[in-house]
Amino acid sequence: MxxxxxxxxxxxxxxxxxxxxxxxxxxxxxxxxxxxxxxxxxxxxxxxxxxxxxxxFRGFEKFIQGRPYWELPVTVQRLCGICPVSHHLGAAKAVDQIVGVDALTPTAEKVRRLMHLGQTLQSHALHFFHLSSPDLLFGYDDAVAHRNIVGVLADHPDIAKQGVLLRKFGQEVIRITAGKRIHGTAAVPGGVNKAVSPQERDELLPQADQIIEWAQGALELAKRILFEDLESARSFAAIDTNMLSLVRADGALDLYHGGLRALDPAGQPIFDHVDYRQYGDYIHEQVKPWSYMKFPFIRSLGPDAGAYRVGPLARVNTCDLIDTPLAENARQEFRAFADNGLVQSTLAYHWARMIELLHCAEGIKILLDDPEIMGHELRVSGQMRDHGIGVIEAPRGTLFHHYEVDEDGLVTRANLIVSTTNNNRAMNRSxxxxxxxxxxxxxxxxxxxxxxxxxxxxxxxxxxxxxxxxxxxPLEVELLDAEGQRVSRLYKNSKGEVGLPDREPTPRGCYIGD
Amino acid sequence: MIEHFSLDGKRIPFQPGQTIMDAAMQAGEYIPHLCHNPEFRPRGSCRLCVVRANGRSVAACTSPAREGLEVESDTPDIQADRRSLLQMLFVEGNHLCPACEKSGNCQLQAVAYYCGMLAPDFTHLYPVRELDGSHPDFVLDFNRCILCELCVRASRDADAKGVFGISGRGIGAHLIVNAPSGKLGDTDFDPHDRAAQVCPVGAILPKHKGYDVPIGRRIYDRKPVSLVGDVADHQEDMS
Known part of the structure; x- marks a missing residue:
């Protein structure tokens, strides 16, 4: 390689x-x-x-300290207006553990899974059609005023309309499972607070075949764009990295639950089927003075060699199969593109994303057809524990929620590693x-x-x-004179200690002597 | 002979000794309020029920009804005053409805909707207040206390316990717990106490239940507070 x-x-x-x-x-x-x-x-x-x-700057890890654990799934989803469901479910999986629940009722798990497929469908549609398709359809050099979703609507009204309606369908799946299109409240500790009603199911099920058909069209479009100028698409922003995702016990793509699998650039396992509650033994985070965002890495490989990518590209590369037939065919074609090695082209993210879009469309139909989503056994409970770790595959990649609570049920510590943080190093390299x-x-x-x-x-x-x-x-402040020469410099390290760069920091104050 | 006064032009009958609020509630007429609950002695502290009676501003919950009184409540200027009062309540504490488990079951939120308060015009004070999770069944979130004293009155008068009190003056006034440690867990507060059921906001909360009732099925989700009534009347819908 x-x-x-x-x-x-x-x-x-x-x-x-x-x-x-x-x-x-x-x-x-x-x-x-x-x-x-x-x-x-x-x-x-x-x-x-x-x-x-x-x-x-958001500050969630800090300001949820002292809050009750049971409000976390609702509070932390306010991190985001695009994939709040992922945070909602990531936090819910963590608080399941806090209330001593390791397995949900079939109804609760299927409602949550349906919610998550709706979420991933709408987010992938939004990203591909609204945010990225203008570049892909019109080329990098198109006029700025035209290179946007309005331009797509004008030139390719059918494509734009399908993108909007795919997203709408995903939002409706979220509404019937989470209670609201945005920032729902359905996932509660140990289960869900509502099932899907027959009326709600009947609203959506008749649309499912159309959605699958449009998702197939979107996949073909993503492929066509990539293959139109294959050589430049293949080399554009290309970097070889490790890849990380959850996979199901049988190696299948699973967006809701599984073990952690990391592959090296040659496709060889670094670790596999790791219980994500042990993530701290495998993933560490590095802080750099010039960014608010941390830089995670695979611990055994160190900060540089341990960089990895997450998200659709990683998931479709790391999994051994997809359990819905159309998406599985697409996965096999995807992997054959790299002779069954890892597809590393950055622009192939879009291809992988549309494979997942198709998987979501197929998966939603299967779950809408499943009577257990309308069941009545919604919650279970257990013995309280002092911490919980929830990991889920958000649209943008692996998402870690880790909380510790005191005996009163109030949060004492939180650690969130979100998808984009996992990709920080890779995005910088790209x-x-x-x-x-x-x-x-x-x-x-x-x-x-x-x-x-x-x-x-x-x-x-x-x-x-x-x-x-x-x-x-960490923060560094420089004072420059009119000629741009540095007069003095001050920094704060990751412990909040302040000092001059060439002296030991002091927790009590700072040197402003010069 | 039954005596009457007028409320926004409607004839309201009353018994001797009733307040304007008592008579209005009995007649099914809504006057916005937060600190009033007919079970307890009126306090008159939230000022939301201030009406104009024969041209004079009075709290409806503490002012006796009188024959021939002309009371105005639902007028543009009085509603504007109520919105200002509500805005002050919102900015004095940390009332963040999107992240509050009481949303939809909160009387402060419901009254704010009823009065047409959309957003505060005042600067948020963002006080720093810690939660008290020491009780096995309840948590106190002081961020949301509006000093209505309903828990104080319920614990003292209905439960005969005196678990709660208000300390401090003016902007420094705050809810306290009657224990040497100041912790709810060190009192005989009980989930069956009336004081556990009267909080109109999200300050006294049962543990582990936050979102058991889905959004959309909560007491103020479908009808306004003027038709649904107070939080304290709907404990069976809260869990």
Whole structure:
């Protein structure tokens, strides 16, 4: 396998930034949340540094401390307006463990699974049709005013309409399972507070075949776009990484539950079927001074070699099968594309995403046909425990929710590793790949900058979810004189200690002597 | 002979000794309120029930009805005053409906909807208040207390326990628990106490139950507070 990291890793931090020209892409468009990319260019427009920054800040891990555990599934889903269901269910899986429940009733599990398939369907449709299809349909260099969903509506009304209606169907599945289209409350500790009524089922089931047909069309579209200019699509923002996801006990794709599987770039297992409650033994997080977002890595491989990708590309690569027939056929074709090795092309995220869209459409029909979603056994209970860890495959990738509670049932500690955080290192490497391949020595133009955004959009990042620690962000402040010379410098480390960079930090205060 | 007063032009009968609020409630006429519950002695502290009686502003829950009194309640200026009062209640505590398990079962939220309060115009104070989870069955979330004193009166007058009190003055006033430790777990507070059932907001909450009743099936989800009545009347719908 070619080493695609060559030449890009040193672009994380330039040696001497004094003479470099700064170009910022801010705000990033057609992504969830607020982020920016900064590029430092030398006199010959060669890129010396490229970074993806997340500029917003959420603080959830901190402000849920002291709150009751039973409100977590509802509170933490406010992290996001696009995939709140994933946070709702991730937290619910964790609080199931807190109330001593390891297995739900069939009705509760199927209602939750149906909710999650609806969520993934609507999120994937939103991402592919609304956010990414303008680049893919019109090309990187299309006029900015046209390169958006309105442009798609004008030029390809059928495609745009299908995208809107696919998303609407997913939202309706969420409504009947979660109680509301956005920020529902159905998943409660040990189960659900409502089942699906026959009337609700009958509203949606007649539409299921049409949705499957449109999902097949979306998959064909994603493939056609990728194969139109295969060589450039294959190399665009390409990096070779490890991949991580949940898989079912038989190796099947499972978005709701399973064990952790990590594969190296050659497709060999790093670990497999790991109980996700042991995630701390396998995944660590690194903090860097220039980003609000942490950098997770596979512990046994270290911070650099241990970087991995999550999300549709990882899931369709790591699983051994998909248990719905149309999506399984598509998976086999996908893996054959890389001679059954891992498909590493960043733009193949869209292909994998549409395979999952089809899987969701098929899975929703199967569950709507299952009478157990209308059952009456909704909840179970057990002996209270002092912690719980819930892991789920959110649309954008593996999502970890970890809570500890005291004997009063109030949260004492929380750790959330969200999908976009898992992809942080990979996204940074992908934009450096684009910078090296497309920028060096050329005059910076809007279409060039859009290439950076296209690389980021392929991952479907949700930037708002990704920053949530409070009081731990390392920060460095520089004071410059009128000539731009540094007068003094101050920093705060990840423990909140403040000091000068060349002295030991003090927890009590800071040196402002010079 | 039965005596009458008028409320927004309607003739309201009353018995001697009844307040304007008593008579209005008995006649099925709604005057917005939060601190009033006919089971307990009126307190007149929330000021939401202030009406104009013969041109004078009075609290309906503490003012006696009188023959021939002309009472105005549902007028644009009085409703505007109520919205301002509600806004102040919202900004004094941490009333975050989207993240509150009482949403849909909350009288403060319901009265705010009834009076047309959309968002506070005042600056949020964002007080820092910790929860008391020491009791095995109940949790106190002081962030949401509006100092209505219903729990104080219920515990003292109905339960004969005196578990709750209000300490401090003005903006420093706050709910306290009558135990050396200040913790609810160190009192004889019981889930069957009346004080456990009268809180109009999400300050006194049963543990482990937050979202047992789905959104959409809660007491104020389908009908306004003017038709449904107070939280304290609907304990059977809350769990």
């Amino acid at each position: 070619a080493d695609t990291s060559k030449g890009i890793d040193e672009l994380e931090t330039a040696q001497d930034t004094a003479r470099l020209k700064r170009v910022a892409i801010e705000p990033l468009t057609r992504v969830e949340g607020h982020g920016k990319v900064t590029l430092l260019l030398d006199e010959d427009n060669r890129v010396q540094q490229a970074r993806l920054h997340i500029v917003e 934009i450096r790949r684009v910078a090296v391949d497309h920028f060096d020595g050329r005059e910076v133009t809007e279409p060039l900058l859009n290439r950076i955004e296209i690389a980021i959009r392929a991952y479907d990042p949700c930037l708002s979810c990704a920053t949530h620690a409070l009081g731990k962000m």
